[in-house]
Amino acid sequence: MKELFSPRWFKSRASESLPDEALRRNIERATETALKKRADVVGAFPEWESYRTAARAVKEHVLENLSSYLASFEEHARANGSTVLYARDGVEACALVMDIVLSAGTRTVVKSKSMTSEEIGLSAALGRSGIQAVETDLGEYIVQLAGEPPSHITAPALHKSRRDIGRLFEQKLGLPYSDEPETLTAVARSVLRDRFFEAGVGISGVNFGLADSGAICVVENEGNARMATTLPPVHIALMGVEKLLPDMRCLALFLDMLARSATGQRLSSYTSIIRGPKRADEWDGPDVLYIIILDNGRTDIFADSRFRSVLSCIRCGACLNVCPVYRVVGGHAYGSAYPGPIGAVLAPFFHGKEDGRHLPYASSLCGACAEICPVRIDIPRLLLLHRGETVRERRAPLIERFLMKAYACVVKRPALYALTGHLLRAFAPLATDEHGLLRIPTRAKTRTFPAPAEKTFREIWKEEGIGST
Amino acid sequence: MKVSLFIPCLTDLFFPSTAWSVVRVLERLGIDVVYDPRQTCCGQPAFNTGYHRDAVVCAEHFLDVFHEAECIVAPSGSCVAMIRDYSSGMLRLPDRYRRLAERLKDRVWEFTSFLVDHLGVTEVDAEFPGRVALHDSCHALRLLGIRAQPRALLKRVRGLELVELGRTGVCCGFGGTFAVKFADISTEIGKEKIRDILDAQVRTVTAVDSSCLMQIDGLLRKTGSTTTTVHIADILASTGQP
The missing domain is CATH 3.40.50.10420 (NagB/RpiA/CoA transferase-like)
Structure with missing residues (x-):
């Protein structure tokens, strides 16, 4: 049975809460106050x-x-x-x-x-x-x-x-x-x-x-x-x-x-x-x-030594207060009793690897959670481990798996890599947000994406040849 | 001293002038700069998305290209943090590469940290007039401890007034593939950053990573603000002449 309150629906729940200006300000007020008080008593210690x-x-x-x-x-x-x-x-x-x-x-x-x-x-x-x-x-x-x-x-x-x-x-x-x-x-x-x-x-x-x-x-x-x-x-x-x-x-x-x-x-x-x-x-x-x-x-968490440190958590909630993702989506979006960064680490264990797989990706890996954690849980590292598991178990989207293979293939071949630069430049006009054809889904309407430079650094370096090895 | 440049893929493709700024500053300090065109990407996009086996391929290539370098400098904290992480055990590198990575770790530097921590230089004879806010890039800040270094350099730039943002050390929301997978969330986090930047009333926002600046710039342009984003290497290379 798939419960309604599940991390499986993180993305759609987040897109519901993101435009909620009042929610954003409530969270901001509460977390800023908590962080300020924390900074005062930790600073005095x-x-x-x-x-x-x-x-x-x-x-x-x-x-x-x-x-x-x-x-x-x-x-x-x-x-x-x-x-x-x-x-x-x-x-x-x-x-x-x-x-x-x-x-x-x-x-x-x-x-x-x-x-x-x-x-x-x-x-x-x-x-x-x-x-x-x-x-x-x-x-x-x-x-x-x-x-x-x-x-x-x-x-x-x-x-x-x-x-x-x-x-x-x-x-x-x-x-x-x-x-x-x-x-x-x-x-x-x-x-x-x-x-x-x-x-x-x-x-x-x-x-x-x-x-x-x-x-x-x-x-x-x-x-x-x-x-x-x-x-x-x-x-x-x-x-x-x-x-x-x-x-x-x-x-x-x-x-x-x-x-x-x-x-x-x-x-x-x-x-x-x-x-x-x-x-x-x-x-x-x-x-x-x-x-x-x-x-x-x-x-089970204990048995996997890579994740064992998460059992040190004392449920203080500081990682939530400082998390940029939590602060814009709010706790309910996570669909789990434990929201925020620590919740993202726990989700695959408490909600299963399939339903829990999105949360470890819902992080910019900024590391603020690890910095504030009183028991030094390296949360970003644990999120990366979960991501690795998701890929290893082939739960990641097919298109992403294909693109990453292509990427690795290009990275180890400098000539192909240089060629990719040319291609990117040739096709870039199709991807900018004024033309919508291949609009890069990432940046959509809210952000502009820079155009590739006329020449890559490697091309200029080759032409000018300064100190080239 | 000879420095091997590592120019990350984003800088190579989108901000080659920043790479040139690094070259100019280093040469101004009398350093030999070399660039090996076999270099590509550090593997972070694959690593951070969970494709650890593909990241191993990238790491091996990087190590093949750079293992003999005396000193590697890159205008990115994020990529340097990735490279320093090659030997941490998260990536299952073959023993030979693991040893190379272990030896290379202490020879790879983020640009501002190289200047301040390795060379002991804070004065690079730069001029860049106006109010400038520094955004602390998360990986540089938290994985490499880079906070004081860019500030020390910026304070010595002629005409530059360094302004602290209301909340320092807060993420811009980019996060690599996070910006693609969770575009809406990434944008909203960025907008909070933009609020702080607009409040600071600066002419320029700078950072040690182009990726953060790309996110910030992409959002700033939508607000109609005249504030621009400039990589710190470009500021340090600037002599005030247009």
Whole structure:
């Protein structure tokens, strides 16, 4: 079954969003603010580059020793009273969540922001069984009200202006229009407050799992995750298997990197380190804590050493903010839970090589993503590797394959190469945009293309013969 | 010192005068310039589109032509970055070529980096009056660390007022075959660049790569702006005489 929200349709979705001037300005405002704040706190942090190196080294170390860290995490988590479950893929994970929710006998669950739950389509799966999953992160709540997927990893409603949100609240909640952030936040707060009390289950993601203590760490700025993980009697934490860290010391490093990269903060407003469910002598917290550890293709990524580094990603979203392509097409065009450069690397793994093949090409390879990545993932290189795979597996367009063969054939034959210069010049008038015959599709109506020079450099050099070898 | 010129295909076909500017600046500094007409393309179009086997063919040809060169200079950061990447393992070169590529890596230079980093020259006795904005070409900037070098050179050009764009280090949207495959997106990214350029109110935009300038120029012409694009080699070769 081909889903509608798929990277397969990137090109057509992008051409829908490109002319949207309002969208462009919303994205620009949000990303510029985030980048400016980030630049301030990173600039004031002289150890940044060495922290990046250290963070990457920690991640690689964990990945290389994943089974022992996983065993340790599981052992400690169980000792703390948590239940650890494993899900091979999204379907299994959703089924596990469903079982827990149904046996808890509730119809309402509250969710705090979790990209992993987006990845596996959890809310939709719950909805199909008549269970209402209420998003409690403000941005997530907004996109849920609008019936849209998030458009950014850390700022789900980044594509909306406050006026858009005001109108949405007016329409969906039947309230008088306001675009004051304080008013809108207060509205969401009061609506969600009841949901927190009503819900039988709270679902969260996990930013980091600590192998030496079995604790999980959830980072947020609104306090909703703390409520979702403590108020309902059951807490389900959904964790990608790559989220493990060895210990608390490493956590300190990553909290620093994540907050600075994602939101330009020195530390996020709420950092919850959850050791397990409520103990006998405690008042607060859930009675049960399920930790679902999700693979969903991560082992396959790990198995291919060329791509392994992508598992170091901490989902900060900085590469989206800085990506020129993301900034003009917006997150929805990608048709994947993970948009932007990192999403383009993940797409062939999460959506299959056929549907995912366009995204690695949707990059000018400018390298801004690699430059900003807190864990030094060389995203352009990974995109190139994907492109190489696409060509190797003959998924590239036939005409392109032919042209590239012809190109390579010309490049290794200087005489033929020189002749191509002549031909190009002869046929150039047909390709300029005033004559439309062979209008170079690339430049269409929006750009002019230079005419070839009257003589190539090699021709002039030959005639003048200066210093020629 | 003897320098072997590498003139990338785009420069050869569309901007031969830029290649001449490189020759003039180098000769002005007393350097012997040689040009081997067997040279063709570095292979980047194939490599960046995923045709790694075809890129190997290009790399082997390049290495056949240049492996004995003492010093290779090219007016493009992007092509130089590609050549320096030949030995990184992304391309599966046969061992013999891999070794040639490894040895050649440190002898191939982008033009402004060659002047500043290798020769230690920032004064080339050039004159080019007016306000000039420098666009940082992504591959030069991020793969070769070229940021200060062109600025140092431009600051010594008589009459030239160097203007920084509102946002530096942002892509022009060209991206090689990306500009063909995703023409609309490439254009829109470029338009954002044009906004910054128009805001800067400059006479000229310059860069170390002709490919970026081609993208920028193609868009500028559609706006009716009188701002022109000039490769940095052309500025450095200029003596102020028309």
